[in-house]
Amino acid sequence: MRSGGMILGDFVRISAEISEGKTPLDEVLARYGTTKSAWVAARAAIDAMEHEFQLEQAALAEHxxxxxxxxxxxxxxxxxxxxxxxxxxxxxxxxxxxxxxxxxxxxxxxxxxxxxxxxxxxxxxxxxxxxxxxxxxxxxxxxxxxxxxxxxxxxxxxx
Structure with a gap:
């Protein structure tokens, strides 16, 4: 586990491996030295950023x-x-x-x-x-x- 959580590159690689569906989530996460709770936190943070981006994009369109x-x-x-x-x-x-x-x-x-x-x-x-x-x-x-x-x-x- 890295201090400060998961880095973006790992998140992208893990997402790609998980989407293939060949390896169980826990096994993929262990290979990258992270945990399911770190994965869930990273996913929540990215979802929040995407939501914020959509709000900002809508505000920009108003101007x-x-x-x-x-x-x-x-x-x-x-x-x-x-x-x-x-x-x-x-x-x-x-x-x-x-x-x-x-x-x-x-x-x-x-x-x-x-x-x-x-x-x-x-x-x-x-x-x-x-x-x-x-x-x-x-x-x-x-x-x-x-x-x-x-x-x-x-x-x-x-x-």
């Missing part, structure tokens, strides 16, 4: 319009080698909202997480703004970011 709008904006960004630390995902998400408004669509709220999900999904790397922050930096060219910055709202121009 598909936001993610699509973000992806449209992000596709217009030129990637660069270093992180642009002048802006964070939080600022970008506001830019997407205004950019979407200016294109004539109905107002669309964009969550910070939706922006991050879209950028990661498009292959951009992220770096935390600071360890306790939910905001991240991306490797977007400052020139393309500025080109897509929306015009300020009237209340933002009043000085």
């Amino acid at each position: 598909s319009e936001e993610i699509t709008a973000c992806a449209d904006w992000i596709k217009r960004q030129r990637p660069i080698a270093s992180y642009n630390v002048r802006h964070t995902s939080y600022g970008y998400k506001h830019s997407v909202e205004r950019w979407f408004d200016e294109r004539g669509g109905p107002h669309l709220y964009v969550a910070n997480g939706s922006f991050i999900a879209a950028a990661l999904g498009l292959g951009f790397e992220a770096k935390l703004d600071h360890p306790r922050s939910p905001n991240v930096h991306f490797k977007f060219s400052e020139r393309t970011v500025k080109a897509l910055l929306p015009t300020p709202h009237a209340h933002e121009c009043a000085a």
